Amino acid sequence: xxxxxxxxxxxxxxxxRFVPESLIAALDELAAAYELTKQDPTxxxxxxxxxxxxTGRPSIITEVPRFAEHAGGARIILKREDxxxxxxxxINNVLGQALLxxxxxxxxxxxxxxxxxxxxATATAAALFGMECVVYxxxxxxxxxxxxxxxxxxxxxxxxxxxNGSRTLKDAINEAxxxxxxxxxxxxxxxxxVAGPHPFPVMVRDFHKIIGEEAxxxxxxxxGRLPDAVAAxxxxxxxxxxxxxxxxxxxxxxxxGFEAAGRGIDTPEHAATxxxxxxxxxxxxxxxxxxxxxxxxxxxxxxxxxxxxxxxxPEHSWLKDLGRATYRPVTDVAAMDALxxxxxxxxxxxxxxxxHGLAGALELGKELGSDAIILVNLSGRGDKDMQxxxxxxxxxxxxxx
Amino acid sequence: xxxxxxxxxAAKRATGGALIGYLPLGFPTLDESxxxxxxxxxxxxxxxxxxxxxxxxxxxxxxxxQATSIALENGFRISDAFDALAQITAEVETPALVMxxxxxxxxxxxxxxxxxxxxxxxxxxITPDLIPDEAQLWFDASEHYDLDRVFxxxxxxxxERLKRAIESSRGFVYAVSTMGITGTRKDxxxxxxxxxxxxxxxxxxxxxxxxxxxxxxxxxxxLSYADGAIVGSALVQALASGGVEALAQTALDLATGKxxxx
Numbered sequence: 001x002x003x004x005x006x007x008x009x010x011x012x013x014x015x016x017r018f019v020p021e022s023l024i025a026a027l028d029e030l031a032a033a034y035e036l037t038k039q040d041p042t043x044x045x046x047x048x049x050x051x052x053x054x055t056g057r058p059s060i061i062t063e064v065p066r067f068a069e070h071a072g073g074a075r076i077i078l079k080r081e082d083x084x085x086x087x088x089x090x091i092n093n094v095l096g097q098a099l100l101x102x103x104x105x106x107x108x109x110x111x112x113x114x115x116x117x118x119x120x121a122t123a124t125a126a127a128l129f130g131m132e133c134v135v136y137x138x139x140x141x142x143x144x145x146x147x148x149x150x151x152x153x154x155x156x157x158x159x160x161x162x163x164n165g166s167r168t169l170k171d172a173i174n175e176a177x178x179x180x181x182x183x184x185x186x187x188x189x190x191x192x193x194v195a196g197p198h199p200f201p202v203m204v205r206d207f208h209k210i211i212g213e214e215a216x217x218x219x220x221x222x223x224g225r226l227p228d229a230v231a232a233x234x235x236x237x238x239x240x241x242x243x244x245x246x247x248x249x250x251x252x253x254x255x256x257g258f259e260a261a262g263r264g265i266d267t268p269e270h271a272a273t274x275x276x277x278x279x280x281x282x283x284x285x286x287x288x289x290x291x292x293x294x295x296x297x298x299x300x301x302x303x304x305x306x307x308x309x310x311x312x313x314p315e316h317s318w319l320k321d322l323g324r325a326t327y328r329p330v331t332d333v334a335a336m337d338a339l340x341x342x343x344x345x346x347x348x349x350x351x352x353x354x355x356h357g358l359a360g361a362l363e364l365g366k367e368l369g370s371d372a373i374i375l376v377n378l379s380g381r382g383d384k385d386m387q388x389x390x391x392x393x394x395x396x397x398x399x400x401x
Numbered sequence: 402x403x404x405x406x407x408x409x410x411a412a413k414r415a416t417g418g419a420l421i422g423y424l425p426l427g428f429p430t431l432d433e434s435x436x437x438x439x440x441x442x443x444x445x446x447x448x449x450x451x452x453x454x455x456x457x458x459x460x461x462x463x464x465x466x467q468a469t470s471i472a473l474e475n476g477f478r479i480s481d482a483f484d485a486l487a488q489i490t491a492e493v494e495t496p497a498l499v500m501x502x503x504x505x506x507x508x509x510x511x512x513x514x515x516x517x518x519x520x521x522x523x524x525x526x527i528t529p530d531l532i533p534d535e536a537q538l539w540f541d542a543s544e545h546y547d548l549d550r551v552f553x554x555x556x557x558x559x560x561e562r563l564k565r566a567i568e569s570s571r572g573f574v575y576a577v578s579t580m581g582i583t584g585t586r587k588d589x590x591x592x593x594x595x596x597x598x599x600x601x602x603x604x605x606x607x608x609x610x611x612x613x614x615x616x617x618x619x620x621x622x623x624l625s626y627a628d629g630a631i632v633g634s635a636l637v638q639a640l641a642s643g644g645v646e647a648l649a650q651t652a653l654d655l656a657t658g659k660x661x662x663x
């Protein structure tokens with residue numbers, strides 16, 4: 001069977017449904033409704049129409065030769081998900097799930113968000129469809145991504161800062177799950193990554209696989225061949241699986257996910273789940289995760305809120321164990337260097353999350369040599385990160401440079 | 402032999418139903434949690450439900466979250482749970498179930514966990530985020546060590562899933578009274594009665610009802626149709642605010658709700 005055809009609920013020994021019984025009926029309903037939409041041409045037409053008239057799909061590709069000079073001369077091509085409406089790939093999944101929620105008669109959308117990109121996309125869809133929207137966001141993240149909090153509120157969403165646990169994405173998911181258990185009759189939990197209980201990992205992947213499908217054809221048309229490597233950052237793993245999926249059965253194409261090494265994988269402050277984690281159960285699925293000897297989830301660290309997560313989607317765990325994809329850690333410093341480099345060489349300011357994939361591509365280029373073609377998922381734009389970047393680089397007036 | 406079924410049956414005969422009391426191990430300290438559990442057993446609680454503190458308790462409301470966070474901040478380790486349990490079961494004969502999210506068990510090793518639980522005199526496990534569909538390792542281990550398995554049934558569960566919960570459980574089926582998480586509520590949801598009625602029609606022998614029960618009246622109401630009334634947050638609150646004395650008083654008050662002592 002082709003790797004692309006994996007339908008869940010399990011990816012090898014990963015995935016499944018480790019959630020309270022109260023949620024099973026809703027997950028069954030969602031899985032069944034999702035299966036139906038696959039056979040329903042009007043659903044696909046509706047989503048395609050929205051993508052063409054609202055999201056701005058297909059997104060373009062951009063070759064970045066000045067940036068690539070720093071990557072051993074390999075050709076680097078960016079898939080521009082940053083140009084989507086709301087500024088990241090997240091909208092692909094959000095519109096798909098919001099359409100589905102509408103069909104299920106749900107009037108209320110809830111979501112978790114780390115960097116705020118998924119929260120903004122969900123708030124956007126709620127505004128578009130006239131639904132109520134509540135976004136859970138760790139308090140640490142509401143502070144470092146204050147601009148996105150303002151965007152969500154302007155769009156009419158209620159943003160609830162989560163003050164328990166590590167006050168980041170992990171705890172926002174816990175709080176969203178608690179809300180969902182309580183309000184499942186009226187509410188759809190619009191999960192923003194390829195993690196969680198079945199059917200979320202397959203469904204979210206399917207809504208994002210358009211990234212890789214478009215990019216595969218675009219790279220073929222531009223270069224006449226498939227890329228040697230496809231690179232993306234990995235937190236939960238949605239943008240990575242989105243661009244990987246179309247290439248899963250192309251044996252000549254190397255797939256590389258870059259996760260956050262934070263202050264370094266030799267320190268406790270990282271989010272290198274696939275590099276340093278062990279399989280366990282978190283947020284409804286079995287997958288690699290950062291946990292202590294007792295199975296308590298460990299706190300992760302990354303300068304990027306969107307990668308600051310101690311878990312990862314089960315399909316990535318499966319691809320890692322199969323050896324089909326390679327996952328490597330990228331430090332805060334390397335990511336910020338890549339962010340500045342792309343800004344200065346190409347006039348494109350990426351999100352800090354995305355910059356981890358770019359730093360990885362610089363490394364890959366040097367390894368693969370000047371004949372190589374590397375496709376990078378430019379998953380989001382960096383506007384939301386200006387506060388962090390300005391402080392990091394000391395580029396505000398009055399700040400020491 | 403199911404320790405919990407024996408305990409529920411004895412309570413039924415003596416007082417018309419069982420009070421099942423939840424407290425987290427390690428809160429406020431490990432030693433005090435041992436004393437607190439023993440206090441419950443000596444003050445009208447028929448079955449103990451001892452919670453294992455976990456970093457991501459998605460079924461728990463604020464009261465229990467705060468208590469288990471304190472236990473973890475104090476350095477609670479899973480191995481401590483077995484020591485505490487052994488001390489409790491040496492002191493009182495009340496059946497003691499452990500309530501745990503699944504990952505700590507997986508990380509410990511399901512078989513080793515079951516073995517340690519048995520050695521410590523534990524009756525079995527309540528597993529809020531483990532559904533029977535994912536529980537093969539636990540079926541094997543619980544059979545091997547003769548332990549009880551308590552799975553959840555929800556108002557949203559289909560008949561097929563209720564059957565599966567009944568067939569999979571040993572001890573009792575944990576009927577979730579409401580769509581929600583743990584915490585005290587003014588009224589027990591009417592969903593509880595219809596859920597227990599459905600479970601009875603499907604021939605569930607023992608049913609405990611939990612979530613939102615915090616007064617003697619609610620205990621009495623629940624025990625008019627179920628075998629056990631499960632109280633958690635109200636007991637944790639009492640322990641947190643007034644120590645074991647307040648806990649003993651709250652447990653005694655709750656126990657007055659049992660039909661035969663009314």
